[in-house]
Amino acid sequence: MSIGFTVPVVMLCQGPLSDTRSIVMIIVGFVLTGLFNTVSAYFLAFPVQCLLVRCDKQFWVDRETDVEDGEARRTPKLSKRFQSLHNTSPADSSVTVGSDPLGESSFEGDERAQQLVENTPVGIHRASYWHSLRSWAFRNPVLLLCWLFTFTLGLPLRYRAESDVILATFLLLSVWLTTLAIQTNIKHSPRLASWLRTLLSGLFNAVLWTSVTMIAYIFADSAISKRPLPAMLGALQSHTPLSTLIVRAASAAPPPPTPDPGTSTGTGSDAPPTLAAGDIAISILNSGLVAWGLKLYEYRGQVLSRGGLTVCTVSAVLALANTVCGPLFARHVLGVAPASRALAFAARSVTIALANPVMAMLGGDAGLNAAMVVGSGIVYQMGLGFGAGRWLEARVCGWAVRRWRLRPWDVEGGPTTTAVTATAGRERRVVEDGGGGDTAMGGQAAQEARHRANDPRFVAAGVTVGINAAAMGTAYLYETQNEAAPHAALSMIALGIMTVVFSSITPFARWIVDSMST
DSSP, X not given: OGGGGHHHHHGGGGSOOOSHHHHHHXXXXXXXXXXXXXXXXXXXXXXXXXHHTTTOGGGBOOHHHHHHHHHHTTSOOOOHHHHHHHHOOGGGSHHHHTOXXXXXXXXXXXXXXXXXXXXXXXXXXXXXXXXXXXXHHHHOHHHXXXXXXXXXXXXXXXXXXXOOHHHHHHHHHHHHHHHHHHHHHHHTOTTSOHHHHHHHXXXXXXXXXXXXXXXXXXHHHHHHHTOOHHHHHHHHOOSOOHHHHHHHHHHTOOOOOOSOGGGOSSSSTTSOOOOOHHHHHHHHHHHHHHHHHHHHHHTHHHHSSHHHHHHHHHHHHHHHHHHHHHHHIIIIISOOOSHHHHHGGGGTTSXXXXXXXXXXXXXXXXXXXXXXXXXXXXXXXXHHHTTHHHHHIIIIXXXXXXXXXXXXBOTTSSXXXXXXXXXXXXXXXXXXXXXXXXXXXXXXXXXXXXXXXXXHHHHHHHHHHHHHHHHHHXXXXXXXXXXXXXXXXXXXXXXXXXXXXXHHOXXXXXXXXXXXXX
């Protein structure tokens, strides 16, 4: 769904920033509002969740646990890295992949000579190279087809039939898939250091490079075809997503005339709007919201909990604060002009799929808003990869554990030996009393999962990432299988929905717009 983020960024070319001061003030506002949202999200979610679980003794260290803490912490624990190596079977080793079965060892003549050639270092290197290339091609058939159609269909149709849709669509998909493939290979490369993988994967952001490529394509095609830039941008996006065409076809209503013939892909003012490359990308982005809903249903236990209540409460408070304070701060404190750019700060951290309706209702700059959302996602992805989250957790959560006497959890997301010892003691007492070991352990596992869903540290971290990094940060948490990912997805959607709700209140929205001119 990240392909949809590129279109609003490209549309920034419609209204370039006028002077250096405007650029500087927008960057300053972006940084200051980002710091405000980060600090506010964490330090609102953490104490609220602590208050909601104040009656749950599973989170608090009792005297019995304090007594057992000294001996329990001396127990050595095998790290996750060595556990994964220990559990790896010999069949998964690369040494056994190239071993030949006994039944395939009887070759004659040329076949034996060919095998001897392939067993030489040069032959092995050549065979492995072609094997890797072939396996990569089988893993990325859509990527290869997109590049093939770009050159065999897109270019001829563009310069023979003067049709931009095919070329722009396949070029957009090709660049996006190529950047994703490069980023994936960098993340899983064993030859690069951890910090270098994080840096390169952040720099090879698919949204960033796809946007840059499409902007270069727009300017190059405009210079070659002698068409004005607004006409090129109008050919890239006709503001008619797939859902609009489906609803229009189902209702059998006649399509309205195109408002601007110069920016339409049709041939006349009465021609119906077509599905352009940008509309396809926006349609994919809109369908991504449904995918997030399915992901939330998978983690409905975390959503329908006290953690979910905290997420919705904090998201609503920050949505109201951003909608009111963001434009006022940008307009009257920083002097951002015109008013549409200041109104872009009303949905500064809202995912683009939900920020577009807000910008339409308030009259904000959708391109600037998209650039800020994408920038926040890139900054958070790189910051989390470099360990900024672990560093803050060690400082802030360390103080919170001592202040609130929370039960400590280790960096892998599980309870420390203190909690394990206390749990084991309770299970032994249940077994000795004849309560049934399997039932007790199963109930304990379910109870442990419930407590993990309501842990203040997971909830606060998820709210912070979801509100500030939107879909890009939430996807990073799911990729790393972090416990805070469901809370991040819920907070991202809750923030967007509440921002849309506040912006749809007509007197409230009119007051915000009128305050930009006073």
